[in-house]
Amino acid sequence: MAKKKIGRREFIKSAGTVGLGLGAAGLLGSSVKVRKATAAQTRSNPKTPIKLAAISFLTGAAASPFGIPGNNTYKMLADVINREGGILGRKIDLLSYDEAGGVDAQVKLCRKLVLDEKVDVILGYISSADCKAVLPLSDELGGLIMAYDCGTHVLMEGDKSPYKVPKYTLGFRTKAHLGIDNIGLAFMVKKYLPDIKTIAGINPDYAWGRDSWLIFETAMKKLMPHVKVVGTWWPPLFTTDFTAHISALMGAKPDIVHSALWGGDSVTFTKQAMGMGFFEKSKMAFSRGEPYPQEVGKDYPEEQLICCAGTHYFLYPPHDKWPLNKWFVEAYHKRYGKYPTYPCYHAYQAMYTYKHAVERAAALVGGWPTIEEIAEAAVGLSIQTPSGHLMIREDHNGIEDVLLGFSKKVPEFPFPILDPRRLEVFPAHMVNAPVGVRTVDWIQGWKV
Amino acid sequence: MWPIYILNGLYFAALIFLISLGLNIILGVMGILNLAHGSLYAIGAFMSAWMIVALGKGAPMFLIYPSLLSGVVLAAFFGLFMEYFLIRPMYKRALEYQLLITFGALLLLEDVIKMIWGGEAYYASRPFDVLGKIHILGNPYPAYFLLVMIMALIAGLLIWIFMYKTRIGVMLRAISLDREMATALGLNIHKMGTFAFVLGSALAGLAGALVVPTTPALLGFGMEPLILAFIVVVIGGLGSLKGALAGSLIVGQTRSIGIVLFPEIELALLFLIAAVILVAKPEGLFGR
Numbered sequence: 001m002a003k004k005k006i007g008r009r010e011f012i013k014s015a016g017t018v019g020l021g022l023g024a025a026g027l028l029g030s031s032v033k034v035r036k037a038t039a040a041q042t043r044s045n046p047k048t049p050i051k052l053a054a055i056s057f058l059t060g061a062a063a064s065p066f067g068i069p070g071n072n073t074y075k076m077l078a079d080v081i082n083r084e085g086g087i088l089g090r091k092i093d094l095l096s097y098d099e100a101g102g103v104d105a106q107v108k109l110c111r112k113l114v115l116d117e118k119v120d121v122i123l124g125y126i127s128s129a130d131c132k133a134v135l136p137l138s139d140e141l142g143g144l145i146m147a148y149d150c151g152t153h154v155l156m157e158g159d160k161s162p163y164k165v166p167k168y169t170l171g172f173r174t175k176a177h178l179g180i181d182n183i184g185l186a187f188m189v190k191k192y193l194p195d196i197k198t199i200a201g202i203n204p205d206y207a208w209g210r211d212s213w214l215i216f217e218t219a220m221k222k223l224m225p226h227v228k229v230v231g232t233w234w235p236p237l238f239t240t241d242f243t244a245h246i247s248a249l250m251g252a253k254p255d256i257v258h259s260a261l262w263g264g265d266s267v268t269f270t271k272q273a274m275g276m277g278f279f280e281k282s283k284m285a286f287s288r289g290e291p292y293p294q295e296v297g298k299d300y301p302e303e304q305l306i307c308c309a310g311t312h313y314f315l316y317p318p319h320d321k322w323p324l325n326k327w328f329v330e331a332y333h334k335r336y337g338k339y340p341t342y343p344c345y346h347a348y349q350a351m352y353t354y355k356h357a358v359e360r361a362a363a364l365v366g367g368w369p370t371i372e373e374i375a376e377a378a379v380g381l382s383i384q385t386p387s388g389h390l391m392i393r394e395d396h397n398g399i400e401d402v403l404l405g406f407s408k409k410v411p412e413f414p415f416p417i418l419d420p421r422r423l424e425v426f427p428a429h430m431v432n433a434p435v436g437v438r439t440v441d442w443i444q445g446w447k448v
Numbered sequence: 449m450w451p452i453y454i455l456n457g458l459y460f461a462a463l464i465f466l467i468s469l470g471l472n473i474i475l476g477v478m479g480i481l482n483l484a485h486g487s488l489y490a491i492g493a494f495m496s497a498w499m500i501v502a503l504g505k506g507a508p509m510f511l512i513y514p515s516l517l518s519g520v521v522l523a524a525f526f527g528l529f530m531e532y533f534l535i536r537p538m539y540k541r542a543l544e545y546q547l548l549i550t551f552g553a554l555l556l557l558e559d560v561i562k563m564i565w566g567g568e569a570y571y572a573s574r575p576f577d578v579l580g581k582i583h584i585l586g587n588p589y590p591a592y593f594l595l596v597m598i599m600a601l602i603a604g605l606l607i608w609i610f611m612y613k614t615r616i617g618v619m620l621r622a623i624s625l626d627r628e629m630a631t632a633l634g635l636n637i638h639k640m641g642t643f644a645f646v647l648g649s650a651l652a653g654l655a656g657a658l659v660v661p662t663t664p665a666l667l668g669f670g671m672e673p674l675i676l677a678f679i680v681v682v683i684g685g686l687g688s689l690k691g692a693l694a695g696s697l698i699v700g701q702t703r704s705i706g707i708v709l710f711p712e713i714e715l716a717l718l719f720l721i722a723a724v725i726l727v728a729k730p731e732g733l734f735g736r
Binding site: 058060061063064068098231233236238240243244247248250251264267268271272275277 | 453459589590663669714
């Protein structure tokens with residue numbers, strides 16, 4: 001009799017313990033399924049507009065060739081997406097902001113947008129200096145930030161290889177970094193200009209310029225170790241007078257000059273160099289040269305080595321093979337009277353990474369996702385873009401192939417295009433360091 | 449290439465000379481350090497650029513070059529406006545008030561430029577393109593740069609003749625040498641001051657107008673010339689025309705040759721020279 005009593009009590013006790021344990025495990029464990037089940041029941045499906053902040057240079061040297069095309073693309077795509085019903089039925093309320101004013105101003109603006117305005121996402125930043133300052137704010141303030149254009153490779157890299165990824169939970173860069181441009185240039189120089197003996201560099205004196213030259217020099221030392229660097233010049237960003245630099249470059253007599261000058265600096269440099277006879281004796285290797293033949297016009301010199309910051313070019317992929325590029329180029333040209341350039345393609349990538357990440361996260365959670373869920377869904381996302389494909393890796397960087405070519409005048413266009421006979425595309429695995437490996441370490445580990 | 453480096457230095461010196469000459473005239477006659485001087489340079493540049501762009505690609509050359517003068521006129525006008533409304537009430541106040549007022553004018557003028565001409569860059573390179581290149585000892589060199597040097601030389605000569613050979617010029621120099629005595633002798637300080645301010649502003653506007661065919665007119669691009677003009681004043685001496693010439697030549701050549709020989713420290717080099725002069729001869733090379 002006593003045994004039976006104990007047996008029942010024991011049974012109830014152990015059943016209770018097991019039950020409590022299961023309940024606790026269910027509550028405490030990564031009960032995503034449980035959370036999802038309850039979430040699905042209580043998840044909201046708001047219909048209010050999505051507050052999307054787009055930040056680009058709208059004034060200053062970088063505006064006309066760069067920030068304004070980027071912002072124009074955001075406007076065009078917001079209209080397209082809204083016409084198609086928005087993202088999960090929510091229209092995009094596009095708020096454009098100016099990236100001018102320096103790093104301090106951008107940090108202040110970011111705080112205001114995340115904390116006061118409570119925007120859903122920030123798609124922004126062209127300047128590497130701004131990105132480096134703002135991206136840490138994504139986790140600090142709890143705001144989703146997708147850097148759409150800045151290029152410095154150190155943004156997401158650690159101090160040594162291997163480094164932990166991702167660096168920021170809520171911070172992304174929806175494009176590949178400057179590694180692809182400068183490694184691609186080195187490959188092109190080796191293939192098409194194997195006889196050169198000397199190189200020089202003229203790069204803006206901040207993270208972007210210094211890092212671009214570092215990667216190019218490291219790759220060149222590996223691929224063509226006999227080539228000598230005859231000089232490097234570092235004009236401040238937004239310099240307006242390159243005349244002394246141009247003369248100094250001409251005096252150093254390099255076979256080719258590397259440059260990561262961008263925006264107005266690139267246009268001003270090219271125009272001044274044209275006027276000073278620079279291109280009679282030297283040629284340039286522009287790591288981000290793709291927009292400038294259109295900006296400078298028909299007098300832009302031929303035979304300049306130009307990289308497209310990815311495979312972003314209005315003529316590539318060819319329109320017969322890749323209808324999305326055809327659509328994008330025609331829609332942009334119709335609305336703005338110019339062909340889209342790489343800031344435009346980058347804006348597309350940022351906008352559609354956000355859209356697809358939201359849609360993917362929403363399918364998993366059954367309603368409008370939180371920013372953490374959107375960030376989780378963005379990793380591993382592979383989307384079609386007008387330039388081909390973009391993949392967002394676990395280090396929160398985009399991974400892309402890279403397109404390079406030489407400028408050539410043709411009768412069909414009022415500015416030089418990239419010579420179709422010497423267009424090269426290097427695949428992503430040749431120009432992007434593997435996850436967790438620093439780009440410099442990766443290059444130095446190559447066997448050539 | 450050394451002849452080219454020297455010529456670059458002279459081209460740069462020519463522009464800085466015009467800006468610092470204007471600054472020195474205002475400083476010498478009125479004792480006012482005009483922090484908004486760079487903004488007047490920018491106004492000259494924007495106005496000239498806008499005019500050239502507005503005239504269009506097909507406009508004849510006899511219209512294009514004189515249109516650069518529109519920048520000079522507008523800068524002079526803004527100078528007049530500034531002097532009457534901002535500087536004149538501050539004459540008797542301490543130096544700090546004048547610095548604050550002119551700094552405020554600098555910020556104000558930046559926004560005025562943005563309001564009138566927008567935020568984008570203005571390229572107006574036709575006056576530069578049409579003159580083409582000449583060859584100097586086998587090296588190509590833009591003819592437009594030589595034109596700028598000639599214009600700066602002419603302006604410098606005219607100012608020198610004006611200052612030393614005309615009655616008004618003598619009066620201006622008298623005021624700058626001894627203000628009280630000049631007043632006692634019955635010179636109209638206020639009218640002379642206004643004249644000097646307008647003249648100085650016009651020179652800044654001329655520098656802006658001359659630079660715009662080679663470099664784009666951009667928001668904020670008056671800052672660097674302002675700083676360089678201050679360095680010239682430190683090196684050459686406050687209020688001295690000879691000092692403005694000597695200082696500009698030193699600054700121009702240092703920049704040009706510094707970029708060739710010491711590219712990493714191009715900006716630091718100039719400040720270093722200014723620091724040396726401040727320590728060795730604080731009143732500047734030709735200062736009083």
